[in-house]
Amino acid sequence: MPATPPLIGTVRVNMRQVLVRAVAVGLLACVLVGVPFLVYIRGEVARAHERTVARERHSVGIAASIINKTVQSIVSDLRYLSGQNELRELLADDTPSLRAWLAQEYAAFLTQKPRYDQVRWIGADGWEKVRVRREGDRIVTFGADHLQNVQERYYFNETMRLAAGQIYVSALELNVDQGRVEEPHKPTLRVALPLFHPDGRRAGILLVNYLATPLLDELRTLIRGKDSNLWLLNSDGYWLLSTEREDEWAFMFPEKQDRSLAVRDPDGWQRLSREHSGHFKTGNSLLTFRRVYPLLHDDSPTPAASGRSTPALADDYYWTVATQLPQTLLEAEISGIARNLPLIYAAFALVAFAVATRLAYHTFRTRAVGTFVQHVLDNVPALVAYVDETEHYRYNNRQYEPMTGLPANALAGQHVSVVLGEAGYQTALPNIRAVLAGKPVSFEARISFVRCGQRDVAVAYVPDTATDGKVRGYIAVMNDITPLKAAERREHERQCEAAHVTRLASVSELASQIAHEVNQPVTAIITYCAAAQHNVHADSPANTRLRGLITAISDEAQRVSTIIRQLRDFVRKGEIAFVPVDLNEIVGNSLQLVAGEAAAHEVEIVTDLATGPLGVKADPVLLSLAVFNLVRNAVEALAGTAVGPRRVTVATRRIRDTVEARVTDTGPGLPPEVAARLFESFVTTKSQGLGMGLSITRTICEAHGGRVQHSPAPGGGCTFTLAIPGGDS
Amino acid sequence: MNASADSTIHIVDDDDSVRRALVSLFEEVGLRAVTFASAESFLETVREDSRGCVLLDVRMPGMSGLQVQQVLRERGVMMPTIILTAHADVPMAVSAMSAGAAAFVEKPFHPQSLLDCIHDCLETDAQRASVETQRRRAARLLQGLSGRELEVLHELVAGKPSKTIATVLGISEKTVDVHRSNLMRKTEVRSVAELMRVWYLVYPM
Numbered sequence: 001m002p003a004t005p006p007l008i009g010t011v012r013v014n015m016r017q018v019l020v021r022a023v024a025v026g027l028l029a030c031v032l033v034g035v036p037f038l039v040y041i042r043g044e045v046a047r048a049h050e051r052t053v054a055r056e057r058h059s060v061g062i063a064a065s066i067i068n069k070t071v072q073s074i075v076s077d078l079r080y081l082s083g084q085n086e087l088r089e090l091l092a093d094d095t096p097s098l099r100a101w102l103a104q105e106y107a108a109f110l111t112q113k114p115r116y117d118q119v120r121w122i123g124a125d126g127w128e129k130v131r132v133r134r135e136g137d138r139i140v141t142f143g144a145d146h147l148q149n150v151q152e153r154y155y156f157n158e159t160m161r162l163a164a165g166q167i168y169v170s171a172l173e174l175n176v177d178q179g180r181v182e183e184p185h186k187p188t189l190r191v192a193l194p195l196f197h198p199d200g201r202r203a204g205i206l207l208v209n210y211l212a213t214p215l216l217d218e219l220r221t222l223i224r225g226k227d228s229n230l231w232l233l234n235s236d237g238y239w240l241l242s243t244e245r246e247d248e249w250a251f252m253f254p255e256k257q258d259r260s261l262a263v264r265d266p267d268g269w270q271r272l273s274r275e276h277s278g279h280f281k282t283g284n285s286l287l288t289f290r291r292v293y294p295l296l297h298d299d300s301p302t303p304a305a306s307g308r309s310t311p312a313l314a315d316d317y318y319w320t321v322a323t324q325l326p327q328t329l330l331e332a333e334i335s336g337i338a339r340n341l342p343l344i345y346a347a348f349a350l351v352a353f354a355v356a357t358r359l360a361y362h363t364f365r366t367r368a369v370g371t372f373v374q375h376v377l378d379n380v381p382a383l384v385a386y387v388d389e390t391e392h393y394r395y396n397n398r399q400y401e402p403m404t405g406l407p408a409n410a411l412a413g414q415h416v417s418v419v420l421g422e423a424g425y426q427t428a429l430p431n432i433r434a435v436l437a438g439k440p441v442s443f444e445a446r447i448s449f450v451r452c453g454q455r456d457v458a459v460a461y462v463p464d465t466a467t468d469g470k471v472r473g474y475i476a477v478m479n480d481i482t483p484l485k486a487a488e489r490r491e492h493e494r495q496c497e498a499a500h501v502t503r504l505a506s507v508s509e510l511a512s513q514i515a516h517e518v519n520q521p522v523t524a525i526i527t528y529c530a531a532a533q534h535n536v537h538a539d540s541p542a543n544t545r546l547r548g549l550i551t552a553i554s555d556e557a558q559r560v561s562t563i564i565r566q567l568r569d570f571v572r573k574g575e576i577a578f579v580p581v582d583l584n585e586i587v588g589n590s591l592q593l594v595a596g597e598a599a600a601h602e603v604e605i606v607t608d609l610a611t612g613p614l615g616v617k618a619d620p621v622l623l624s625l626a627v628f629n630l631v632r633n634a635v636e637a638l639a640g641t642a643v644g645p646r647r648v649t650v651a652t653r654r655i656r657d658t659v660e661a662r663v664t665d666t667g668p669g670l671p672p673e674v675a676a677r678l679f680e681s682f683v684t685t686k687s688q689g690l691g692m693g694l695s696i697t698r699t700i701c702e703a704h705g706g707r708v709q710h711s712p713a714p715g716g717g718c719t720f721t722l723a724i725p726g727g728d729s
Numbered sequence: 730m731n732a733s734a735d736s737t738i739h740i741v742d743d744d745d746s747v748r749r750a751l752v753s754l755f756e757e758v759g760l761r762a763v764t765f766a767s768a769e770s771f772l773e774t775v776r777e778d779s780r781g782c783v784l785l786d787v788r789m790p791g792m793s794g795l796q797v798q799q800v801l802r803e804r805g806v807m808m809p810t811i812i813l814t815a816h817a818d819v820p821m822a823v824s825a826m827s828a829g830a831a832a833f834v835e836k837p838f839h840p841q842s843l844l845d846c847i848h849d850c851l852e853t854d855a856q857r858a859s860v861e862t863q864r865r866r867a868a869r870l871l872q873g874l875s876g877r878e879l880e881v882l883h884e885l886v887a888g889k890p891s892k893t894i895a896t897v898l899g900i901s902e903k904t905v906d907v908h909r910s911n912l913m914r915k916t917e918v919r920s921v922a923e924l925m926r927v928w929y930l931v932y933p934m
Contacts, residue, residue: 515815516788516815517815519815519836519837520744520746520747520815520836521746522836522837523744523747523750523815523836523837523838524744524746524747524749524750525750525837526750526837526838526839526840527747527750527751527753527754527837527840528750528753528754529840530754530840530841530844531750531753531754531756531757531840534754534757534758535757557837558837561836561837
């Protein structure tokens with residue numbers, strides 16, 4: 001992060017705003033991310049739940065399958081026993097030898113099938129006819145004197161009511177021996193079927209006692225190493241199998257009658273007794289259950305003619321297999337899935353708040369900096385604007401308002417020519433191009449503003465250059481320097497005035513000097529003339545003529561004196577006697593005055609005068625002096641040259657209402673340093689001379705509202721052009 | 730022309746040609762002229778009793794014409810002065826005239842006008858010189874009087890009769906008369922009127 005510039009460092013950010021914004025944005029982010037997060041978690045939980053349920057259902061299914069298979073195998077064994085030839089023969093002809101024979105068969109059967117505890121044939125009168133029982137490791141065949149009458153027993157009666165082919169299965173219960181539950185517990189299932197004589201009379205029942213311990217043990221192995229409990233419930237809601245061994249076989253003991261699911265969880269039991277299979281949450285556990293109807297699955301082939309099984313009994317006889325998964329275990333499983341997610345979410349929230357804070361701080365800081373910069377810019381006493389590379393304003397500060405009538409930033413989108421005006425835009429255009437080429441520029445211009453009219457402005461353009469060197473726009477700073485410029489102009493005018501006064505003063509001074517110097521010889525001439533007159537008496541025509549000449553000399557001398565006085569008076573008072581004169585005539589007079597000097601220097605004077613008079617209102621004496629100065633300068637310029645033509649051309653013409661005299665020489669021309677200061681006093685190329693000639697000429701021209709200009713002549717010499725306006729055409 | 734023979738035109742001008750031209754002109758018309766190239770040389774030569782007039786150029790190296798005029802007045806040189814100038818202006822003319830210049834002539838002048846002006850000056854100077862001669866004589870005469878005679882003369886000039894004079898001076902009327910006849914004899918006058926003229930020549934009112 002680059003260091004903050006000191007100025008921007010003074011900007012204060014409202015931290016309360018930042019925090020409020022950060023919390024709002026952070027919360028929003030958390031919600032936006034949290035909802036799908038939550039949905040995902042719920043989905044995961046649901047899937048975990050489903051998996052659990054499926055697993056539990058699977059366990060239950062396996063248990064049910066084991067039970068069904070077991071019961072079927074028992075029924076199958078029973079049907080096998082009932083179909084034995086020995087038994088058939090015995091039923092046909094009951095003899096002790098046959099009974100013994102059958103008993104032997106049964107003993108062999110028990111030996112082979114350790115799951116069975118006892119096999120009996122009970123006669124229709126309720127007396128046991130054959131009874132073989134397992135006692136420990138031995139198989140005991142009961143003798144006739146040990147046989148009992150079981151006429152009162154429920155299993156005998158139940159079975160005796162069955163039709164041929166029907167099976168009786170007793171409830172699974174603990175074996176009771178001589179009125180007491182046998183210890184150790186012997187969970188026993190009695191399975192029986194009715195027997196018939198060949199003539200169709202009832203011959204009693206065939207009954208096996210099945211020892212359910214191996215079955216129950218096998219069922220227990222199903223849940224070994226698992227978190228859930230496996231239950232086997234009878235149709236009264238008592239546990240035949242449970243993790244809680246105390247709960248098992250409670251119906252067998254009078255003191256445990258309340259240890260049933262119906263008592264412990266009536267709602268759960270309700271559900272269990274209502275539905276055949278399913279799962280639900282009860283208390284703090286998930287209960288997955290399924291009813292097992294072992295007799296409905298008796299699909300063994302039967303020789304009996306009267307139907308295969310006993311539907312009523314088969315439908316009513318069922319157990320319920322259930323698994324109970326404690327809630328804590330279920331949650332543990334689910335939380336296993338979701339355990340890390342809240343952590344991730346919390347981390348995200350933290351990051352979200354941090355980012356939101358930073359973002360909010362940055363936003364408010366940017367805004368504060370913007371406000372600050374705008375405040376500064378608005379109060380800078382200059383017109384500040386940002387212009388993009390298409391020459392459109394992006395921003396302008398408040399200082400534009402007094403100039404343009406538009407408030408701060410109202411120019412955004414406007415083209416610069418809107419403010420500068422077309423003329424101002426043309427002035428600024430080269431500078432705009434320069435700054436858009438990446439070069440800072442500054443210039444001064446006079447621009448016409450909508451609100452305040454013509455103003456002098458100092459303008460600076462600073463390019464806004466991107467890091468890749470591309471110019472994106474520029475910052476325009478414009479200062480109203482109208483008062484400054486006005487003062488400057490006044491100062492300049494004052495200096496010009498002062499220079500003029502100085503020049504006039506020097507001319508005046510020189511004129512006095514000249515007047516004094518010239519007047520002396522003129523005075524002498526006139527005085528001599530007067531003295532001469534006294535010596536020449538008009539007594540002869542020759543003398544009369546001589547007197548005339550002397551008078552003429554005197555008059556001319558007087559004229560010289562007059563010229564001098566007029567010049568002096570003019571430069572002293574700045575007054576001119578304007579009279580209509582002909583410039584051609586003036587030029588002619590001046591050329592006469594300089595003719596002698598021209599001849600002396602062997603300079604040819606050529607005239608190219610306009611045809612017809614060039615009438616103009618002027619002071620004839622001063623104008624003559626001005627022309628005379630120019631011509632004499634030209635002659636003197638040629639005097640020093642060694643080779644080449646020595647010619648001065650004097651031309652006159654009228655250009656509209658201006659009359660012009662043009663004096664051109666064939667001399668060497670003027671060195672630039674002299675040309676630059678040509679019309680100042682005391683600048684001269686002559687070794688002897690005051691350098692007043694051109695100065696006086698200019699003063700005279702200006703006094704006539706005209707001007708005198710110098711330009712190099714085509715042939716190498718100089719051309720001086722004297723122009724006086726106000727001519728009549 | 731009643732200018733006396735010793736009247737001389739004093740030309741003071743730094744311009745040689747002007748001096749020589751003027752001398753030529755004056756000689757042609759029979760006037761005597763002396764020339765001075767500078768104010769200083771003129772002031773060395775000129776005396777109180779110099780006669781004639783002064784042609785004084787204003788602009789000269791060293792002292793200007795107007796300063797010379799000032800010095801002449803201070804020294805009691807009473808010759809009329811004509812101020813010559815190559816470039817005249819009003820303030821210069823005013824100061825020249827107020828300093829007692831007889832005329833103010835701008836170069837180049839019309840020769841006849843200058844000559845007329847010079848004749849006027851010489852006339853004036855001649856008159857002034859004659860008055861001056863008489864005044865000197867009167868002064869000399871008055872110097873010959875005794876103290877008492879002067880006292881009596883003073884009272885007489887005041888127009889007082891002898892009797893009053895006697896009372897004022899505390900002497901007898903006869904003594905007054907004696908003094909009066911003595912002083913009239915000494916001053917070579919025959920009447921009191923003449924006596925008063927002599928007095929006023931020396932002590933102008």
